[in-house]
Every structure is written in C-alpha cells, then in structure tokens.
Amino acid sequence: MAQPIVSMTNVEKWYGSNHVVKNCNLNIEEGEFLTLLGPSGCGKTTTLRMISGFELPSEGMVKVEGENVEKKEPYDRSVNTVFQNYALFPNMNVYDNIAYGLKVKKVPKAEIKERVTQMLKLVQLEGFGKRRITQMSGGQKQRVAIARALINRPKVLLLDEPLGALDMKLRKQMQIELKRLQRKLEITFVYVTHDQEEALTMSDRIAVMSAGVIEQIGTPKEIYLKPRTRFVANFIGESDLFDGIITAESDGVLSIGTEVGTVKGLKENTTIGSVKVNDPVSVCVRPEHVKISTEKPEGFSVQAVVKDKIFVGNLIKEIAVINNGNEIKINSINAADLPEPGSHVYLSWDLKDAVVIPERSEITLDTADKLKEVG
Numbered sequence: 001m002a003q004p005i006v007s008m009t010n011v012e013k014w015y016g017s018n019h020v021v022k023n024c025n026l027n028i029e030e031g032e033f034l035t036l037l038g039p040s041g042c043g044k045t046t047t048l049r050m051i052s053g054f055e056l057p058s059e060g061m062v063k064v065e066g067e068n069v070e071k072k073e074p075y076d077r078s079v080n081t082v083f084q085n086y087a088l089f090p091n092m093n094v095y096d097n098i099a100y101g102l103k104v105k106k107v108p109k110a111e112i113k114e115r116v117t118q119m120l121k122l123v124q125l126e127g128f129g130k131r132r133i134t135q136m137s138g139g140q141k142q143r144v145a146i147a148r149a150l151i152n153r154p155k156v157l158l159l160d161e162p163l164g165a166l167d168m169k170l171r172k173q174m175q176i177e178l179k180r181l182q183r184k185l186e187i188t189f190v191y192v193t194h195d196q197e198e199a200l201t202m203s204d205r206i207a208v209m210s211a212g213v214i215e216q217i218g219t220p221k222e223i224y225l226k227p228r229t230r231f232v233a234n235f236i237g238e239s240d241l242f243d244g245i246i247t248a249e250s251d252g253v254l255s256i257g258t259e260v261g262t263v264k265g266l267k268e269n270t271t272i273g274s275v276k277v278n279d280p281v282s283v284c285v286r287p288e289h290v291k292i293s294t295e296k297p298e299g300f301s302v303q304a305v306v307k308d309k310i311f312v313g314n315l316i317k318e319i320a321v322i323n324n325g326n327e328i329k330i331n332s333i334n335a336a337d338l339p340e341p342g343s344h345v346y347l348s349w350d351l352k353d354a355v356v357i358p359e360r361s362e363i364t365l366d367t368a369d370k371l372k373e374v375g
C-alpha cells in the first residue's frame, strides 16, 4: 500500500490533567475523504489541530507526506484549514480574502489574479470578487473560506465543522458540492463533524471518536453494519441493544441470556476478539432488521407490546416495549407489516443481521487488535 499522506502514531494530548486525545493511531490515505465524527468535546478539533500544527502532541508522532512534522510551523506544512467560523477578514472584499495567502508568499500579481479567478469559478462565485464579506450569505462565506484555503494548493485540507452555521437545506446542498469538489481536485479531506448523517453521506472512511478515543475506523457501510462498540452502535443510526451473558455456543451460534429471554447471534459477527460462555455481551440489531409478528416464530423471539406506530413518510416506525421496560425500535417500509398499538407481538431477527458486541469493546482499537491476534 502507498504511504499514508497523514499518519498519527501513539498520539496523546493532555491539557493539564485533562487527557483529551488518547492513543490515537490514524493513517489517512492520499485522496481520501476521512471524517472525524463524535460528540462535542470528544477531541475532534484537538486532533485536527495536531495535524495542522496549531497544537503539538504531548506524546507520539504526526507525519505529513511521510515526514515527521514536529518542528514544522503550520504554514510550513502542506496542509490548510477551513475553520468553523470561517475566520475571513471582514474588512477585505472576497477577492482579497482569497488572494491573501498568495500575497503573503509574494506570488506575482498576474498569477494571483489568474488563480483567484480560477478559484472563484471553482466555488461558483464568479463575479463576486468585489463584494464585501459582510454582504455575503453564510453559504457564500463558507465557499470563500474554502477557496482561500484551496488556493494554496494544499495536499491536505482540514475542515472543522465547515457547515455548522448553515440551515439544513443549504447544508445538504453544500455537502454534495463539497464532496464533488473533493473528487474533482483529488485533495485529501480531513473533515470534522458531530453530525452522523453528514459523515455517512460524505466520507470514504469515518473515525468515530468518544472521550478522546477513536472507537472505530471504517467505511460508512462497515460502521453502520458492524458497529464495534455500544457507543458506535448508538451514535451512528438507530440501534436496538439487548444486553446479556453468553449461555451456550453451538455450531457458531451463540445463545445470549437476557432479562427478556434468550436471544441469538453468530459468533463470527462478534465485533472484537473472541467470546466464550459467561462473557457479557450486547446484541445489536438495526431497527430495519427487527422482525415483528403476532405469531410466535420458530427459533428464538422476545415478547413485546406495541406502544406507538408512527408514519414518517418513506417508512413506518414502531416502538415496542419489552418485559424489562426497554423500548425497541422497528422500521418498515410497508405499513401492513406492522401490528397496531396494543398488540402483543414477538420480535426476532435473522442471525446474520445482528452483531455481538463484547462488553470489553470499550477498550481502544489497538488493544482490540492485539486481542484479536491472541484469539
């Protein structure tokens, strides 16, 4: 495999006694769109700032293009940042904002003009050069900020919640535009968001962070279909979780004793390491994979009472309460599949559609890989 364009190895970041990035190991491939996704305060911006050079790791190494960048100032790294608040110069017009980086580098005037014109065209702001920043809409400012970063021809563009200030409609539109731009320019994007839907829509790969730890790195599909930890299962999309203890294993099928009876899952769908009888685990099923019926199905099932049936346009959502009081979500595209509220029902799933998450999945990815090797 080609050398990663950015690599972080055993990176730790402390602010005083606050450990905000923990054992971060991340390889970003050239040309990929990688998203750091996680809730507020989990360390996304700090991770980005260690790549850009605005922050130094407390321990560990950051490489850009294979080179240790510890001693390199931000302006010396082939990386540019688009900040959440755009950080545009309000007293300059659009043209001067975009030209700024080249002027500092003393690029000849004619070349600046050519490159700014090119950038304005790229972000679809032709004819806006003389406008003042204060006369631009949120989405337009955002495009100026991107043009200002791209004009330096960075190998890597870091974007920290660039769409955060936009309304939903513009945000969706900009997601598609940004993704298109990234493909066209073949620049590596490292993108920060706390919006899981945005991450799923735009990314080649997602690194899901929680409390300073990257809990999983994978394609949107991998992350959705095989969440490694309870946190990832809950944070990305909707999930139904059944907690219990493995009571038996036969032919690769695990029986898991829960408060609401025995449920099943496949041993090969265990998210990390290997599991054995008596291990505590959670079985995670996505709501579209939960089967609901008024007749007791063959094999295992969990009894429930339907609480709500909600029509949400393209699908019907149902909430069913199981005997321990937990609510289970069921999604279907066919209303006829779903019994009415008050019905006594049985919930089940195809074994292939459930993942088995060991309780020890909270441990970091690295340790998990070692456990896997040990078996």
Ligand SMILES: Nc1ncnc2c1ncn2[C@@H]1O[C@H](COP(=O)(O)OP(=O)(O)OP(=O)(O)O)[C@@H](O)[C@H]1O
Binding pocket: 015, 018, 020, 038, 039, 040, 041, 042, 043, 044, 045, 046, 047, 194
């Ligand atoms: N300069 C700083 N000094 C001390 N603590 C800091 C500093 N910057 C960030 N922190 C702390 O580090 C943790 C991670 O912050 P960070 O900004 O990386 O989170 P984030 O994931 O980007 O969150 P958000 O989604 O809210 O932007 C937080 O607890 C924050 O309070």
Ligand SMILES: [Mg+2]
Binding pocket: 044, 045, 046, 160
């Ligand atoms: Mg942040």
